[in-house]
Amino acid sequence: MGKHEFLTPKPIANRIKAKGLQKLRWYCQMCQKQYRDENGFKCHCMSESHQRQMQIFGQAPDRVIEGFSEEFLEAFLTLLRRTHRHSRIAATVVYNEFIADSHHVHMNSTRWATLTEFVKFLGREGHCKVEDMPKGWFITYIDRDSEQVVKARLKRKRIKSDLAEDERQERMIARQIERAQQSMVKTDCEHGDNASLDGSEGESSSEDEYSDSDDDHEGQEDDAKEASKVAGKIAIALQRAAPGPKRTRSVHVIRRKRWPRRRERML
Ligand SMILES: [Zn+2]
Structure with a gap:
């Protein structure tokens, strides 16, 4: 977009109207473009650039959906970790915070059709503790990071003690060898004395x-x-x-x- 187009009234008006959240269903995930109304979205769907993107999607739809699903999961968990790490929270609250970013990965391009489905997935995969309450689904983040940190620390400790044990054994063996050598030298000396006398x-x-x-x-x-x-x-x-x-x-x-x-x- 050129400088003059950018500052003409129509683009300015569009930008003002585009502020805030738009309807999720008028977002094109493949082109990552948001439209304000059905008409705009339909026009976009007819465009050449969108058709090209749809061809890419058509070549490997499963892979594209899998990619978006992974991205969605990662972004959702990052948000949860950052904002509600140690609390039990309604899934809808987290989801509303998640979609506040207008360029989030939209759920309709993932393999989960609904938030409930996604929440159940989180529980099944052990990402969160999920509870079906009268007020809806509640999730609690399972802090695997700190769990792993503790595990790693224990492992390091174990390795360290193993090494210390090895060292102790080596020292013991060295001492034994030394003692054996000393006793050998002693017997040699005795032999030598006899020999010189002979x-x-x-x-x-x-x-x-x-x-x-x-x-x-x-x-x-x-x-x-x-x-x-x-x-x-x-x-x-x-x-x-x-x-x-x-x-x-x-x-x-x-x-x-x-x-x-x-x-x-x-x-
Ligand atoms: Zn598009």
């Missing part, structure tokens, strides 16, 4: 051999090679001297134990 004869001789290059850092690699050679020789010698199973083990321990001691001396 192999004391070999140890003293080898120490004499590589004591010359103790403070020489450059020849470290050569030292290591030499030392391992020496250790190997000792091991072979010991095996030849006494090839019992206990001896073999003690030789093995000697080889392992010698290194830390030598490093200490170097430092």
Whole structure:
């Protein structure tokens, strides 16, 4: 609509007359247009734009009606939640508030033919508590949102306690492992002491051999090679001297134990 048309007397008069609520039956839901009288509505129904909309409707009437029904339900529940969340109220009161918005989804384009039918649906689906009173249907909004909030909080709490339990168990297992390792180390040490006592004869001789290059850092690699050679020789010698199973083990321990001691001396 152009600027001049907008300010000419006829459109102004139309706007004045269009103020306030109009008859619900002269509203075209598909085009979302309100008409003041039957004549206007009939003219609209003949128009090309309305015919196009009706073609769209004709292609999938069920889907269109379902869409309007969902929209209607959602808008109605939103209003109820916002204005009468904690009270029991006559369904007609809420409905009158609902249709006060001139562009609300009109009930005649939904799958509910009457308000009573819609109210029964609300009760059946658990959206509201509905009561058939002498003065008509009364509805009470069922506050699922806060119910869900409580449920979610309980769930979070449960998960948290589960996690704490898991952590406790993990800590316990870790402690057990540590204890087991400590006891293993202890028994190892005992074995090691025995071994060094057993192999004391070999140890003293080898120490004499590589004591010359103790403070020489450059020849470290050569030292290591030499030392391992020496250790190997000792091991072979010991095996030849006494090839019992206990001896073999003690030789093995000697080889392992010698290194830390030598490093200490170097430092
Ligand atoms: Zn229309």
